[in-house]
Amino acid sequence: MSGEAEALREPWASLRRQREAASFGMWLFLGSEALLFGGLILAFSVNRLLHPDAFAGAGHETNVVYGTVNTVVLLTSSLAMAVGAEAARAGLRELALLGLSLTLALAVAFLVIKGFEWSADIDEGLFPGQAFKLAPPAAGIFFAFYWFMTGLHGLHVTAGISVIAWITWQAWRGERPLESPAFEAAALYWHLVDIVWVFLYPLLYLGGRS
Amino acid sequence: MSDIAAGQPVPGEAHPRQGLRGGPSYLTAEHGLAAWFLTTDHKRIALLYAAALTVFFFIGGAGAVAIRMELFTPAADLLSADGYNRMFTLHGTVMVWFFLVPSIPNTFGNFLLPLMIGAKDLAFPRLNLFSWYLFVGAGALLVGALVAGGVDTGWTFYTPFSTGYSQSYVMAAALAVVLAGFSSIATGVNFIATVHLLRTPGMTWFRLPLLVWALYGTSLVIVLATPVLTLVLLLIVAERAFGLPIFDPALGGDPLLFQHLFWFYSHPAVYIMILPSFGVISELVTCFSRRQVFGYTFMVYAILWIAVVGFLVWGHHMFVSGQSLFASLVFSFLSFVIAVPSAIKVFNWTFTLYRGQITFEAPMLYALGFIGLFTLGGLTGLFLASVPIDVHVTDTYFVVAHFHFIMVGGAVSAFYGGLHFWWPKVTGRLYPEAWARFAAVLMFFGFSFTFFPQFVMGFLGMPRRYQVYPPEFQIWHVLSSSGAVLLAAAYLLPMGYLAWSLIWGERAGEDPWQATGLEWRTSSPPPRDNFRAVPVVDTGPYFYHPDKEGPRHDRREAHQNQGHET
Ligand code: HEM
Numbered sequence: 001m002s003g004e005a006e007a008l009r010e011p012w013a014s015l016r017r018q019r020e021a022a023s024f025g026m027w028l029f030l031g032s033e034a035l036l037f038g039g040l041i042l043a044f045s046v047n048r049l050l051h052p053d054a055f056a057g058a059g060h061e062t063n064v065v066y067g068t069v070n071t072v073v074l075l076t077s078s079l080a081m082a083v084g085a086e087a088a089r090a091g092l093r094e095l096a097l098l099g100l101s102l103t104l105a106l107a108v109a110f111l112v113i114k115g116f117e118w119s120a121d122i123d124e125g126l127f128p129g130q131a132f133k134l135a136p137p138a139a140g141i142f143f144a145f146y147w148f149m150t151g152l153h154g155l156h157v158t159a160g161i162s163v164i165a166w167i168t169w170q171a172w173r174g175e176r177p178l179e180s181p182a183f184e185a186a187a188l189y190w191h192l193v194d195i196v197w198v199f200l201y202p203l204l205y206l207g208g209r210s
Numbered sequence: 211m212s213d214i215a216a217g218q219p220v221p222g223e224a225h226p227r228q229g230l231r232g233g234p235s236y237l238t239a240e241h242g243l244a245a246w247f248l249t250t251d252h253k254r255i256a257l258l259y260a261a262a263l264t265v266f267f268f269i270g271g272a273g274a275v276a277i278r279m280e281l282f283t284p285a286a287d288l289l290s291a292d293g294y295n296r297m298f299t300l301h302g303t304v305m306v307w308f309f310l311v312p313s314i315p316n317t318f319g320n321f322l323l324p325l326m327i328g329a330k331d332l333a334f335p336r337l338n339l340f341s342w343y344l345f346v347g348a349g350a351l352l353v354g355a356l357v358a359g360g361v362d363t364g365w366t367f368y369t370p371f372s373t374g375y376s377q378s379y380v381m382a383a384a385l386a387v388v389l390a391g392f393s394s395i396a397t398g399v400n401f402i403a404t405v406h407l408l409r410t411p412g413m414t415w416f417r418l419p420l421l422v423w424a425l426y427g428t429s430l431v432i433v434l435a436t437p438v439l440t441l442v443l444l445l446i447v448a449e450r451a452f453g454l455p456i457f458d459p460a461l462g463g464d465p466l467l468f469q470h471l472f473w474f475y476s477h478p479a480v481y482i483m484i485l486p487s488f489g490v491i492s493e494l495v496t497c498f499s500r501r502q503v504f505g506y507t508f509m510v511y512a513i514l515w516i517a518v519v520g521f522l523v524w525g526h527h528m529f530v531s532g533q534s535l536f537a538s539l540v541f542s543f544l545s546f547v548i549a550v551p552s553a554i555k556v557f558n559w560t561f562t563l564y565r566g567q568i569t570f571e572a573p574m575l576y577a578l579g580f581i582g583l584f585t586l587g588g589l590t591g592l593f594l595a596s597v598p599i600d601v602h603v604t605d606t607y608f609v610v611a612h613f614h615f616i617m618v619g620g621a622v623s624a625f626y627g628g629l630h631f632w633w634p635k636v637t638g639r640l641y642p643e644a645w646a647r648f649a650a651v652l653m654f655f656g657f658s659f660t661f662f663p664q665f666v667m668g669f670l671g672m673p674r675r676y677q678v679y680p681p682e683f684q685i686w687h688v689l690s691s692s693g694a695v696l697l698a699a700a701y702l703l704p705m706g707y708l709a710w711s712l713i714w715g716e717r718a719g720e721d722p723w724q725a726t727g728l729e730w731r732t733s734s735p736p737p738r739d740n741f742r743a744v745p746v747v748d749t750g751p752y753f754y755h756p757d758k759e760g761p762r763h764d765r766r767e768a769h770q771n772q773g774h775e776t
């Protein structure tokens with residue numbers, strides 16, 4: 001069976017249409033995700049306006065080195081993902097697998113670095129609660145947002161890793177034809193994860209240092 | 211009058227097409243449990259949803275029974291204050307997220323959307339099945355939380371009570387609602403993609419039946435509003451589970467922020483619940499008055515207008531929260547603005563009836579009941595949208611009556627109306643008409659009897675969410691609780707005769723109502739792939755009479771189905 005025929009699924013009559021649907025559906029989902037993070041960023045901004053000083057002081061305590069390195073890692077992974085998806089579409093098997101694997105490696109690296117950062121944060125007393133080291137009460141709110149935002153983003157990274165790992169594994173074993181629209185859809189999702197970080201990074205790491 | 215009664219042969223009408231089209235029906239095409247639980251057929255998934263929703267309707271209904279029994283007397287007889295809180299929370303949470311939000315979209319929408327646009331299935335059949343599993347998983351989690359001890363925050367989960375004080379299973383319930391939300395989003399994405407990409411040749415946007423438009427508008431709202439609910443509920447979970455003090459007033463956090471975000475979802479959510487029933491009513495009213503719908507394009511724009519402006523009125527739930535008076539006035543104004551498209555729809559249904567050949571089959575009785583009850587519910591919404599009146603009646607039974615008129619008198623009636631209308635298509639059997647008419651009338655009276663007294667006692671000052679009350683309100687509560695008995699009977703009765711009809715009901719032809727939608731030009735029940743040959747469309751919907759003239763008054767016009775075979 002040719003890859004095209006194998007990639008075609010019910011209820012579609014043509015692969016072109018099916019591909020269109022996969023991207024379109026993913027865009028709709030990204031619209032939904034945009035409101036999820038949009039609401040969160042709005043809530044953060046409201047609190048920042050209410051407590052400018054506490055937020056500036058608390059923002060100064062985040063670990064900008066880890067944050068910046070991670071930004072670079074994640075942006076690069078998005079590039080690798082774009083290469084992987086485009087290569088899959090063009091039928092370049094080696095390049096596609098390379099791009100996808102590199103994406104996975106960078107994504108895992110992101111989480112590992114994030115893990116080091118989180119544990120350093122906890123050691124420093126930056127988790128709201130008994131051991132919290134900052135005095136202004138609203139600093140606790142800043143760090144509540146910090147943990148929630150990075151945590152929720154981390155969950156999205158994890159979901160992305162699972163999906164990309166799954167389709168890469170299938171492609172590697174030859175079970176998923178390169179024509180499958182899943183690569184492009186996964187790439188779209190991965191770029192969203194990336195863009196969200198592009199907003200979180202200045203809000204959490206740079207805001208307190210301006 | 212009598213010579214235009216339904217079911218009579220019509221001059222010029224083709225012989226009803228007999229026999230199956232395109233192979234065995236979807237019900238018999240495959241056998242075995244796996245063929246149901248792993249199916250990707252939108253019609254089977256619709257039935258899976260229907261089964262799950264029935265279970266939740268009973269669970270939510272049990273909560274209502276407990277509430278109405280407790281309120282029969284002014285004293286606390288059956289439930290403690292805490293137990294009562296848990297009961298109305300159970301009732302609200304289950305009914306809103308596990309019955310009303312998915313009700314019409316996931317049953318009729320799933321079943322009919324592909325049929326009405328001439329498609330084989332939804333755009334993402336496996337996502338559709340996945341959404342059902344998410345929904346059932348969410349439901350199991352919620353039932354687990356309820357069995358473990360319940361939740362006492364009300365369906366609104368207001369902070370700081372839900373974050374700092376409540377001793378109940380808030381986290382499990384919130385996560386269950388989050389999961390159910392994912393399931394809704396999946397359905398919404400699926401519907402939008404289907405309408406964009408799978409319309410049959412000739413089915414242009416302005417030829418779509420209004421139910422399809424309504425589902426489309428609903429899906430847009432679902433996709434854009436639900437994530438905000440997910441967000442606030444996750445914030446509550448984070449505060450309870452990890453002590454992240456986002457809404458904690460002790461640290462300068464803002465509990466009102468929660469209300470803003472919650473209502474940013476929940477006002478649009480009321481339209482998620484009512485828009486699909488607008489679509490159903492449009493189908494019923496046109497069919498049983500043999501009229502083209504009055505003002506089709508206005509109906510479409512009204513749906514889109516509601517979908518958009520619905521996002522701008524959330525602050526009318528917060529008039530007494532201490533938000534600025536300026537904000538309240540803006541929200542009040544916008545709430546009046548959003549009543550306009552709803553009113554347009556009511557007027558257009560009424561004009562559709564005007565000079566129509568009206569017959570009173572059960573679905574039509576439900577539809578007419580809907581129009582009346584929805585109008586009352588909508589008008590009292592305007593009372594509530596004016597700040598001075600709202601300050602007087604906020605958090606009273608007046609509000610309770612307002613939204614039950616719309617959500618129960620409106621949406622649930624529409625659900626039952628649609629159930630009767632499409633029952634022959636879904637099952638291939640006709641329901642017993644006399645019983646159905648009786649049930650429809652009983653539902654109207656039972657409903658009014660239950661909820662109209664709540665307007666009165668609310669206006670007199672009876673607050674919501676208390677299990678004890680001053681004795682002067684007892685008369686109204688007794689009326690309401692007695693009406694609820696009738697209402698319950700009206701809900702149960704169809705379950706009985708519909709089940710009966712599955713075995714003993716008369717077999718339905720392809721098009722028992724002589725309706726115009728594409729779903730009526732395939733066999734009842736339809737084959738797995740819906741149509742033998744792809745239907746092609748070159749007219750708009752609702753061709754119940756020739757275009758430029760109204761229907762005749764002396765005999766029934768021949769109707770014309772929207773599609774024809776290639
Ligand atoms: C005609 C347009 C409508 C207007 C102007 C309107 C207005 C309002 C207002 C101002 C309130 C707040 C009352 C208060 O808490 O003091 C309210 C409550 C409510 N409305 Fe409406 N409404 C409309 C349509 C609907 C629809 C279509 C639904 C449902 C399908 C609905 C369901 C609700 C619910 C559930 C509440 C109570 C929420 C709660 O506090 O638990 N409304 N409405």
Ligand SMILES: [Cu+2]
Nearest residue numbers: 477524526527
């Ligand atoms: Cu509202």
